[in-house]
Amino acid sequence: MRNIFFFLMISAFASAQKIETIDLSKSIKDGKNSIKSITVIDQRGNQEIGMVMYHKDEVKVIFENNASKDIQDWFYKYNPSRGNNDMVFLLEDLSISEDKKEKYSIGKLELKASTFIKKEDGYHFMDRVDTVATVSSRTTPYLAQSLARKVTLILTDLFKDSYKATPWELSISENEFSDYASVLKEKLSILKANELKEGVYKDYYSFFTHNPEPGFTLQANDKGIITKAVKGDEKAAIRYFYAFVYKGIAYKNIPVGYTEIFKDDKGVFIEVTKAELFPETATTGVTIGAAAGGLIGGVIGAVIDVSLSGKRKNTVGPKVYLDPFTGNYVLPEDFGKTK
Template sequence: MISYFCENSIMKKIFFFLFATLFMNAQKTETIKLSQSVKSKKINYKNFTVIDQRENKEIGSVMYHKDQVNIAFENNAVKDFQDWFYSDNPVKGNDELVLLIENIKVSEDKQEKFSIGKLEVRASTFLKKEDGYHLLYRKDTVATVSSRVTPYLAQSLAKKISLTFSELLKGSYNAKPWEITISQEELQNYETILKDTLEIYKADHLKEGVYKDYYSFFTHHPEHGFIIETNSKGIVTKAVNGEEKMPIRNFYAFVYNGVPYKVIPVGYTEIFRDELGLFIEVKKEELFPESNSSFMMVGGGIAGLIGSVVANVAIVAIDAKAAKKRKAMAGTEVSLDPLTGHYILPENFGKSK
């Protein structure tokens, strides 16, 4: 009897050992290699702080054949990002750079014959001063990789994580700090707090003029002294300040006759507002025109305008085929991110339904 129980116990141990071995073999890890240079050539920092406010520190996993591959940092996000930054930037200067990590998530969408790996990243940088934290730069992005392009989804997604944070840090070095101050206690809710301070959402009447960048537009500060000019067809072409003349394409946005417009690669389009914020109605071909696009710049003016009857008339005057093509394509609402000025593209943007 004793022999039976001993043998049974040994068999259980062997079983659990084999099960654990198989489980460990089926799970592999792709380490995020932070290898790109993040050297700051303009500003020296006395300190680099990383705040990881993710509730779940695990990033996620994808499959490689029958193996589950977890994507993870070598140590943890705080240590790895600090080691990476300090390897390229010696400690000196007066400024303190802060990286706030809000989300790093990997998932996999399995199709019948392939898979799509999805990466979501949301993180921001701040300049810490005596009066608090000043927003510098932000990444709120989604990237996908198809197994039809590369079977190594985990490796590709890990590289995208490294590249995304490299772009975030490099963009921070050249960014102008926001004047609005955030306290350390408010960092968890900084997005809502900053949006609530923006004048563009509060103003009943918008200030006429041109806005050089997203920050001046959302804080409602047009360029001083500039007057908007149009051509003989009523199309806005440039802004003039005395002897200084600048094409309208050099600005982020402008307000003309009380109507706000967003400058886009093929011209400009009206900006609308609802309870969620600001948005434009646009087609993929207008935000991301191909080199052989029918829309073109003509004589400093804009050929591919959208959002009004005047715009379509302008297109017809230059290229009737372009106007007909545009009319046949439905526009899509694309939001404007007030903290970056970037487009917030809806899922499946530009794809036919």
């Protein structure tokens, strides 16, 4: 009788614990057939992803086998024809949790992963995703399914962006993977420079490695607002560059013009408000990835014409750091909140 009771208790627990498997079936084909092989390194200290509730049942989110095997098999499934590069996929964080409110719940996904190309002199950084996604039970009761789907979509985008990325010239050794961010930051020239090189920087990598576009000079209008970068007969609006340095001061283009870039022991940052960084009236841009607590946010699309807006007004805003591995914003936890 006792054994029957024990069996019923185990059966009841098993029925209450359900499984949601991450479906890695979305195409991640490399259109350039540039990658020859992939090595997946699961650096997470805890291999468990997490669980959320569905009514009274716990739903555990898992990989079919494990992260390393499933991601590797996923790549080879969609890339039977391959090239010459050896990719390393580093999974740094993947966790799911649930924040239970009085009448609803918020499912939370934290995901961080980076890609590298292996060369003779070491491993060269390519791209990274570092994000948090949330799902409310007010929108869907299937939190586990929605979060598992987000894992697939985020990893798909990372693969596709990595295929297009140019590997950094800076390299690290294999034993530096566990601390690659600190190692690479130590090598970034912009963080060590006492004097900044005048000119325009086409992207975040050229800015952080302190390599302005050769031959360009900055042009201001009659109000003293920097509007163009000029190289002979070539002229380009300043808004099309990631950043620029004028008279020894670095500036970052943002949707409402441009703002000064500062530096401290944590990195480089700008001081902006949420309205300046993600203006609701800016029909020329689309806000993506806006997040908090050290998360990444960014704006895609054209910014407002700097010749009309110019240097933004000197309003006080919190520190928003620039991520040297993506060029995106690292937003403080309370960004945009009023006290």
